[in-house]
Structure formats: C-alpha cells, structure tokens
Amino acid sequence: MSIFYPSATSIRVILALIGFLGIFFAPWWVPLICIIALSLRYPAWEVPIIGLLMDLLWLPGEGFQIPLFLIGSIALVWVCAPLRSQFLRP
Amino acid sequence: MMNSYRQNKGRNGRVLAATALVLLLFILDVFTGGSIRHKLRGGAVVVSQWSGRALTSIRSSGILSTRASLEAQNRSLAEELAQFEERAGGYEALRAENEQLRALVRLVGVSLLSAQGVTAPVVSSVRTSPYGTFLIGAGAEDGIARGSLVLTGGGFVVGKVTDTGDHTAVVAEIFAPGASIDAVIGSAAISAQGSGGGNARAKVPRALTIHINQPVTAPELGARPIGIVGSIASSSASAFQDVFIMLPVNLHSLTYVYILPISD
Numbered sequence: 001m002s003i004f005y006p007s008a009t010s011i012r013v014i015l016a017l018i019g020f021l022g023i024f025f026a027p028w029w030v031p032l033i034c035i036i037a038l039s040l041r042y043p044a045w046e047v048p049i050i051g052l053l054m055d056l057l058w059l060p061g062e063g064f065q066i067p068l069f070l071i072g073s074i075a076l077v078w079v080c081a082p083l084r085s086q087f088l089r090p
Numbered sequence: 091m092m093n094s095y096r097q098n099k100g101r102n103g104r105v106l107a108a109t110a111l112v113l114l115l116f117i118l119d120v121f122t123g124g125s126i127r128h129k130l131r132g133g134a135v136v137v138s139q140w141s142g143r144a145l146t147s148i149r150s151s152g153i154l155s156t157r158a159s160l161e162a163q164n165r166s167l168a169e170e171l172a173q174f175e176e177r178a179g180g181y182e183a184l185r186a187e188n189e190q191l192r193a194l195v196r197l198v199g200v201s202l203l204s205a206q207g208v209t210a211p212v213v214s215s216v217r218t219s220p221y222g223t224f225l226i227g228a229g230a231e232d233g234i235a236r237g238s239l240v241l242t243g244g245g246f247v248v249g250k251v252t253d254t255g256d257h258t259a260v261v262a263e264i265f266a267p268g269a270s271i272d273a274v275i276g277s278a279a280i281s282a283q284g285s286g287g288g289n290a291r292a293k294v295p296r297a298l299t300i301h302i303n304q305p306v307t308a309p310e311l312g313a314r315p316i317g318i319v320g321s322i323a324s325s326s327a328s329a330f331q332d333v334f335i336m337l338p339v340n341l342h343s344l345t346y347v348y349i350l351p352i353s354d
Binding site: 023024025026027028032043044045046047048049051052053054055056057058059060061062065067068069070074077078081 | 102107108109115116119127130134137215217218220223225253260262
C-alpha cells in the first residue's frame, strides 16, 4: 500500500470521513456522493448514519417533512447489496 | 462458497444493525420532540465556532497570506457591493411603502419599527443544507420561537424559524427550493417559486410594467420586502414574462440576521 495506491479500507475510511465532515461543512451533494460511492463499493454501515445525521441536522422540523437522506441512504445501501455480492466478491 | 456466504452475512449484519439503530434514533427523536436533533445542532454550532476560530488564526498567522489577502479583499468588495445593492433595494421598498401609505386616507396605527428583535449569528452555510435551511446561534432561551421572521440588516425577510433548540434554531429560507410564496410586485399579485440561495422566479402577465430593482413584498409577512426584481425575460410569443427575483444581499455571506418576535 502506498499513498498512490491506497487500500480499500483506507478509501472507505476517507470517504466516510469526507461524508461525516461534509454534513457540517460542505455542500449537501458532497455527503450524497460519499453515500453513493460507499453504497456501491462497500457494505457500509456508515451510510445510514450519514443519512440520519443529515436529516436530523437540516430538516426544517415544521410539519411533516420526508427524511429524504435517511430513506435514500437506507434504500441505496440495501439495493446495492446484491450488486456488491455479485460483482465485488472478495 | 460457505466462507463467502458467512462473510457477506456478517457484513450485511452490520448494515442491518446500523439501519435498525438509525431508524430507532429517528423515531425516538420524533417522539421526544426533537431532543436528539437539538443536541446535535448544539454540537454543530460548537464545532462551527471552533473551526471558525481555527481558520481565523491560520489566516492571521500569515500562511497563504497572498492568496488570503486577495480573497479577503475580493470578499470585502463583494460584500460592500451587496450592502449597497441591499440599501438601494431597501430604499426602493421604503419609497414604495411610503407612496402606498400616502395614498391611504385612514391609517391604522402600526408600529412595525418598534418591534424588539434579536440579532443572531448565522452558524452554517446555506449551501450545506439540502432542504433550504440554515442554523442560527440563538434559540428558545434567547426568546426565539417557531414562526419568527428572520431579516437581513436591510429589512428583507430571508426566512422563518421552523425549529428551536435552547441556543440554536433552524431557519427555512423563504425562497427554499420548491417553496412558493404569494407576493406583490408594484400592484401585481404573483406567486413566487423559490429556487434556493435567495432566488425565486414568477410568471407575470406581459402587459404589466415591471422594472429591474423593483421591490417584491409579501402580504403574509406583514408586507415586508422579500427581494427585488433581478431580471426579466419576456418573449413576444408568450402572454407572460418571467420575472427573476433575488435577495439584494448575498445569502452565503450573511453573518448576522435579525429575528423579529412572533407577536409582530
């Protein structure tokens, strides 16, 4: 492993970190990209947590608002599970 | 084969546990009236303040001074320009209001300017939220309640408080993506469709004369200004003209806002 060829775990950690920090500091599409990338490549338990934090932090809280990030992240991580097990077998 | 199955089962087990946990936390938050989100927002405010201080100290230390100075100069000039535009827009809004008041024979005693509000720092960027919201560093303990109007220094309404914690509050933009608000341009009643970042658009009959920088007010917000006409696009083939409304102040550079009490 080198800095030019990081391991899968390093990439996952970096993506998750960017996702978590992006919730507070980056435009909303940064965590979204991290969620998609993590869901496509890894069985990432971080994904629903990023979705939950996004919605807890930014949902207006007045009336009923659909928690799009939470629902989307859960759906994505489970929809991608068969794809991952089919194409990304270790 | 069996090992791969076990591995996948173990990995998906973690995802299943995380899914169950987040759903439980979300439901718990809903049933406890937002206790988890209020704590999280409080933490976000602290993190934001720390990072702001760290950035300030890095800038003041002289590292990246050339680029930083240029950026700072650019930012201050842009803010200065926005302030002038906002003042011009505010002046137009006041002038239009003055004309309307003069036209009235009987005037009900309103005390719009006597309302005592709270000035609060904006602690998050409007770009960060996918729902057209932003956080301010004042909450229920500072006298802020749901429904309070949030104004710029020039008196333009930028949003409404939709949720309050002890020392934080969430503000939903008036021109949040997908939001719509009934407004008035001159004498024309319109429905402005928000597109985020302090911008909105509306369709107005082509016969009406509308000019750039004309103030846009919202009757439901006490006839306060919510923006100015930024540009107009009309075509001879259409009976309507597209009016693009914008806030005269850059929402991204807003550092402080003024919150009016709900009684107003």
